[in-house]
Amino acid sequence: MSGTRLAYYMPNETTMKRKEFLKKAIAGSSLSILGLSAFAKNKNHEEDASSNTENVGYNHLPNKEHKTMNTVLHKADTRGDANHGWLQSKHSFSFANYHNPERMHFGVLRVLNDDIVAPGMGFGTHAHQNMEIISIPMEGDLEHKDSMGNTTVIKSGDIQVLSAGTGITHSEYNKNKDKKVKFLQIWVFPKKKNVTPRYDQITLNVKDRKNQFQQVLSPNPEDPGVWIHQDAWFNMTNLGKGKSLSYSLQNPERNGVYAFVLNGDATINNQPLNKRDGFGIWNTATVDIIADTDAEILLMEIPMNS
Numbered sequence: 001m002s003g004t005r006l007a008y009y010m011p012n013e014t015t016m017k018r019k020e021f022l023k024k025a026i027a028g029s030s031l032s033i034l035g036l037s038a039f040a041k042n043k044n045h046e047e048d049a050s051s052n053t054e055n056v057g058y059n060h061l062p063n064k065e066h067k068t069m070n071t072v073l074h075k076a077d078t079r080g081d082a083n084h085g086w087l088q089s090k091h092s093f094s095f096a097n098y099h100n101p102e103r104m105h106f107g108v109l110r111v112l113n114d115d116i117v118a119p120g121m122g123f124g125t126h127a128h129q130n131m132e133i134i135s136i137p138m139e140g141d142l143e144h145k146d147s148m149g150n151t152t153v154i155k156s157g158d159i160q161v162l163s164a165g166t167g168i169t170h171s172e173y174n175k176n177k178d179k180k181v182k183f184l185q186i187w188v189f190p191k192k193k194n195v196t197p198r199y200d201q202i203t204l205n206v207k208d209r210k211n212q213f214q215q216v217l218s219p220n221p222e223d224p225g226v227w228i229h230q231d232a233w234f235n236m237t238n239l240g241k242g243k244s245l246s247y248s249l250q251n252p253e254r255n256g257v258y259a260f261v262l263n264g265d266a267t268i269n270n271q272p273l274n275k276r277d278g279f280g281i282w283n284t285a286t287v288d289i290i291a292d293t294d295a296e297i298l299l300m301e302i303p304m305n306s
Contacts, residue, residue, distance in 0.1 A: 070283045071269070072106065076276035079114070086121035090114040092260075092278050106258045106280045107304040108230060111187035114276065116180055117142075122173020128164035132188040132228040134217065135160040135172075136298070138262070140181030146170035150199045154183075157206050159216050161226040165195035184260075188302065190229040200226045209236050211243050213299070231255070233301045239266070239291035247287040249301055256282030256304045264295030 080091035080098025091098045092112035093105055104110075110131070122143075135142065137154050144160065145151045147169040154160045162170065174181040202225060208214045216225040217234035225234070233250050249255050258280045261273045267290045268279055281287060282304050289297065 070281065071271065072280040073271065074103070074278035074280075076274065076278075079276075086118040088116040090276070105189075107256050107282075107302045108189040108191075108232070109186070109258055109300060109302050110189055111185065112258075112260065112278065113185045114182075115185060116182050117174045119174055119179055120177045123171055125169050125171045127167060127169045128162070129167045130190060130193050131164045132190050132230055133162040133164060134186040134188065134226070134228070134234070135162075135183055136186070136216075137181065137183040140179055140183075141175040142172055142181050142183055143175040144170060144172050144199075146199060148197060148199055152199075152201060154201055158201055158203050159226055160201040161199075161217070161228055163190070163195060163198045163229055165190075165197045165229075168197040184298075186300070188228060188230050188232055191231060191303075192229045195229055202226055206238070209238050211237070211239055211245075213237050213245065213247060231303055235299045235301075237289075237297050237299075239264075239289065239295045239297065241291055241293050241295075244288070244290045247289070247299055247301075249285055249287070251301075251303075252285040254303050254305070255301050256280060257284075257287050258300045258302065259287065259289075260298045260300070262296040262298055265292040266290060266295040266297060267292055268297075 074092055076090075080095060080100070082089045082091065082096065082098065089095075090113070092114075093103050093110065094100050095111055095113060125145075135144075135154060136159050137156050139156060141153050141155050143151070143153050146162070152160075153175055162168065204214065204216060204225070206214075213235040214237065215223065215233065215235050217232065218225060218227055219229075219231050219233075221227045231251060231254075235247065237245060239245065247257070249257065258278060259268050259273070261275055261277050261279075263275055265272070265274050267273065269281055269284070269288055271279055272292070273279055287299065
């Protein structure tokens with residue numbers, strides 16, 4: 001793995017109380033448009049994602065296609081759909097005006113948004129607290145500004161993380177006036193509450209994920225990729241048609257895997273998947289992938305409970 005890292009953080013942390021896990025997550029925004037050269041406004045509100053449960057991985061309907069209680073299938077066309085004109089967003093889990101009590105989260109994975117932002121538009125300054133926020137750009141240039149003084153741009157091949165901790169404000173917008181920006185925004189509940197806010201981004205060599213896994217995120221600052229305050233590991237791969245890979249979980253006793261097909265078709269643990277399908281698996285030690293076409297896949301290993 002090769003890359004250039006930009007990081008700002010301090011090690012002041014306090015341990016999150018187990019019973020407070022999953023309470024008061026910021027769940028989304030109400031958005032309006034200011035104009036082509038300005039940010040869109042938003043109004044943050046809090047949503048109780050799952051106030052009284054610790055086994056958060058089972059908040060789904062059974063997967064009738066796969067015939068097992070240890071998986072959940074989210075087809076691309078079943079996601080929440082938000083079209084604000086300047087912003088088109090697909091929500092794998094409940095977010096803002098999309099609320100589905102059977103799709104609140106998968107383990108500590110709270111948000112997986114597939115966003116397209118119009119030229120010159122973006123999200124106005126808004127607040128976050130006690131959430132790990134990961135952005136993975138697919139196309140275009142996304143500019144970020146925050147209350148810690150960071151002003152940065154991320155593009156395809158980069159990965160960005162924001163540990164909101166005790167509280168931050170930030171804005172994000174499409175830096176270009178002539179083309180859209182496409183990116184994934186992912187929220188993960190942290191294992192520690194009220195940490196010092198921090199920002200990190202890294203540029204990865206995309207060639208390193210050809211027919212193999214490239215780790216892009218972990219809980220360890222010394223490991224490849226960015227790191228977060230959670231026992232989670234993210235890997236990406238670009239598989240050629242007919243190629244296969246097997247992923248061994250870091251912590252199979254506690255963790256599950258949510259696979260998201262970015263492009264192409266693949267079969268994961270005998271489940272056929274298409275572009276933008278999501279597939280959650282738990283109570284397993286390995287995840288087996290076969291590329292039915294050229295395929296780009298994001299694997300997110302995350303704790304299934306607090």
